[in-house]
Amino acid sequence: MIRRAVMLGLSIALVPIISSCSRKAENKHTGEYSPAVLSDDAVPVITVRPTRPAGGEVEGKGQSLDPEVAEKRRNANIIQPIVFGKSVANINMFTKKSEAYNTLVFAQDLGGVERFAEHILIVWDDGADPVPFLVGIEEGYAGTISLPAPYGTVTIGQKMANVISNAAEVKTFMLNVGATFENQPSNYDCEKALTCQYRESADAYILDFKRGGIRLAKSEGLPLSFMYFSQAQVFYPRATDPIVYGISIAGMTFFTKRANFEAKYGPPTASNDLGYLFYDQTSVGVLWGGGNTPLSMEAVGTYQGALNFGATIGNRKINDSFNSYAATNADLIKLIYRGLHTVADPNYDCLAQATPTCVLTVVDGGFIQMQFGRNALLFVNNDAKTWIQYLVDAP
Incomplete structure (x- = not known):
């Protein structure tokens, strides 16, 4: 043995x-929830198919939009500010799938993860017209997120080396933004309060919070390479x-x-x-x-x-x-x-x-x-x- x-x-x-998205069905039915984990390429991997494969299907999937209409819609969405765990690209964690299809520009189905032209990824919850289970924001999204000092206003893909240069400073970054995300004073320790989690892989620092997470790539300039929102994590x-x-x-x-x-x-x-x-x-x-x-x-x-x-x-x-x-x-x-x-x-x-x-x-x-x-x-x-x-x- x-x-x-x-x-x-x-x-x-x-x-x-593996991404916690792949454990979605199992955990939902047992009343448990595991922290979301990002794959190395920052694209959630779905290995469990939904219990209702037709659930949430939207008539006209693929959006046969006029190219000009699609481009205008995309351009309006892609510059919207990011409010961590709440909203991005004119959608939020309560936006129904049918509403999202009238807001975003559908690009492709990655087998359980839907990608939109705004550089947004969505894993849908269950239901006839579900809300997001997880929303990913890829590099290329132009909207900004305001972080506490000294980090300032940043975009996905922005290099953070001017304010973060080593693992210890990544940990400090997690604690600082974790306090902000929980609307707590600066001395709040999200790790001790179990509202954040620090992990490290060979090529990234992965910071999980109660309502989402941030990935800092271990490449030149330490870019903020990916962000995600999720349903409440434990x-x-x-x-x-x-x-x-x-x-x-x-x-x-x-x-x-x-x-x-x-x-x-x-x-x-x-x-x-x-x-x-x-x-x-x-x-x-x-x-x-x-x-x-x-x-x-x-x-x-x-x-x-x-x-x-x-x-x-x-x-x-x-x-x-x-x-x-x-x-x-x-x-x-x-x-x-x-x-x-x-x-x-x-x-x-x-x-x-x-x-x-x-x-x-x-x-x-x-x-x-x-x-x-x-x-x-x-x-x-x-x-x-x-x-x-x-x-x-x-x-």
Whole structure:
């Protein structure tokens, strides 16, 4: 179980998180709502088809408008100011689909996401004449949004490097605009109040707020590359509990009930083909058993709790480098084994026992897997030896 789960679990740790739009139908019917997440190209991905495929269809879809009428309509809409979470291009989150078709200029259906000529994307809610579930604003939209000082009035696509230059300043930006979006004083901390959420991918800073989000691309000038509005989002606290070797992750043991765990950290936001469900911004994976207790669990991605590797190595977190502790992979697994199992003999070799107490495997794709019974750790097989995953199966 462990080896295959660790290898396939990489698909969650190393690829972008799917958009919450793809979980729309599931969450709406359970009364749950997961924070919206942007794909790397900032176009929401829809993987769940509506329960009423014909719901909200508008007669004349495609808008056989006279080109001059369409151009005038587009030009009037595309310059309208952006009021975050509320209105853009003469539409808002309460605009019915039929009204939107009389306001915007339809461009194309992307399979659940409709794009309009104003550089607006809309995912519709359910119903005969639905309102928006999510509205995306792409680069090319000319209207501005007024942000608090020192950020000023900006457009989508505008470079922000003159006021934001690093990750710490991105976090400050999130807190400043988060207070403004919630109509709170400047000392309001939206992260602590659970009305905003900071995430980071390889190519973007993604800031989610209660009524939408902002994407800052990690490219020249740090452009504000995308913005979205959404129905009210619910955020949950990040898991910070230490990883207790062989026993718990995020305070969850093999006796923890699913309902209790989800009451604290919210519903799952992703899954993989082995049936693992992922929580805490996809940093905690759980394979739930028939009794709604874990059969297996893992920490990946941005998990914030540390694991105590013993006196020599100490407390380390996912994404820490282990290159300074041993010259070879074999030496490293021996050291880690002794630390995790409190073996006093500095010469104990877990690989050389008559029945080896550890297994070292170089996984295709450039990874090192270290397995200790029902526990496994995964590292990147490079000079840094970056730790990227801890997985443990039930006893």
